[in-house]
Amino acid sequence: MVNISKLQDSYFRIKKFINNTPILTSDRMNNEFGGFFYLKNEVDQVTGSFKIRGALSALSNLKDKNVCGVVAYSSGNHAQGVSKAAQIFDMHAIIVMPEDAPQNKIDKTIANGAEVVLYKRHIESREEIAKKIADDKQYPLVKPFDNVDIIAGQGSFGLEACEYFIQNNIFPDIVLSCTSGGGLVAGTSIAFKHYFPDVQIYPVEPLTCNDTEISLKNKTRTRLKTHQNTICDALEVEIPGEITFPINLENCTAGISVTDEEVCKAMKYLYDEFQVKAEPSGCVSLAAVLSNKINVKGKHVLITISGGNVDKHDFSKYLKLAKD
């Protein structure tokens, strides 16, 4: 079970290795949209996304149990998080990545000291490959969200945000969280519901991967039937987590979804107004506000900016799309 004391235990173990990321505000944005907005910016986090929080939490716990290596599959931020956490705790990390992953992501993972195993996307199953390696090596498989220590670690994002609100004597009304498998919003919701029980929490997803929105509506984990592409590559999952979903069902008001076009506009707004270069997946919460998916009039709203791992070429392309 993940509760506030598990979050605090986890934060105590990991806080020294992470940045307590800044909360950004803008009078202009507040005036334009009629609310009070607080953007917590994980672009400035170690490894460029919040994923290091969960990875450090899970691996610090395994390290305490004398586990000397881990296996994970990811082509993105979880790979960076797990490889960096393993480097910090002197553990061996084996990361299963698709053969066609961007070379710079593979290089970064190797630079963090991890061993990278490539697989052929669409032909091989990364889960099976990872499980086989985990069995052979007797290493645990560290899943990206369905893991209580990962959820507790991502919750440190929420703890830091709550601390900010408490220190500044602000009562937050709304929390918007970028959501794929639901680890970040699950952990964050536990922190917020503890300190601010009346807050309304909304997971935000790309419209084409809105499994959490649908599952919350159905009050049960629901698998998406069709797979459609989105520029939010970090948020592509088909079904919410087994561990994360019950937490989110209890703590969240409803899901919200946004289109890729709305995400591009949010990327541009964030860059123009806050000088922050975020990845598409990192901007869905902001997109929800900018495209009026939720009533924010007079409300104090936490907006999650979850990561910044986007290459220059893609970033320019998305900003150009926002203009057209």
Added chain:
Amino acid sequence: MVNISKLQDSYFRIKKFINNTPILTSDRMNNEFGGFFYLKNEVDQVTGSFKIRGALSALSNLKDKNVCGVVAYSSGNHAQGVSKAAQIFDMHAIIVMPEDAPQNKIDKTIANGAEVVLYKRHIESREEIAKKIADDKQYPLVKPFDNVDIIAGQGSFGLEACEYFIQNNIFPDIVLSCTSGGGLVAGTSIAFKHYFPDVQIYPVEPLTCNDTEISLKNKTRTRLKTHQNTICDALEVEIPGEITFPINLENCTAGISVTDEEVCKAMKYLYDEFQVKAEPSGCVSLAAVLSNKINVKGKHVLITISGGNVDKHDFSKYLKLAKD
């Protein structure tokens, strides 16, 4: 003495806690200025500047000697670096900061677990206050640059850059390094002169604080007679370090200096072309290229982008100045 093996020892101790920061390139910039430019971006470093490298190096060494606390004076990036390094190594840090330092810098230092002692700028001497505390507590004073472990730690910036050049089979011709007391350029020059003995290394300073440029010309440490303001607040020193200067005299070709106006233009160029929001002090090397202070035609040039700790309001102001 600081040599390549001291740099490598230091890097071995600290690499797990830092980001191996990206090297950015731009075909457009290469075409526009007729060289090959490699911008190593410490804006993406833990604590937002390269200073964490030296701090981790110095404190890891002290920790190994069972020292349990340190004292430092700084209102800027060194404060962030030392407080974060102390947090990582479970050490007590006391940071002496001016009473009128920006509240967010004081808050960040405290958030890293440090104790902050405020002093009245222009009335009290921060060095004396820090020395007194160090004596009382029996803690070492960790100076921002005149310290062999700090220099070795900053050298990890150079080691990473050299590794990049070696892996990509590139022979760098020129290294441009932002310079205040000379710690970064001293450490970096040791790495480069080891792997690429023919490289030309240039410390770059604001024109109003060009003590290293003058000292290199005079071949002896020379104190600036007058103090004039610059927007490059992290680079305001009056005289090069006692330990750093002999290294830089041996390894560097000459100093280069740039005006605040040139720095603003470089901040804008970096933001427009690379989407990187750097502080003024972080842009002097780029300013040297953009304002033709050095012949770069056909050359492979490493440009140091040393940090990004600038607030939104100041950043907008400097970008506006660049347009006028």
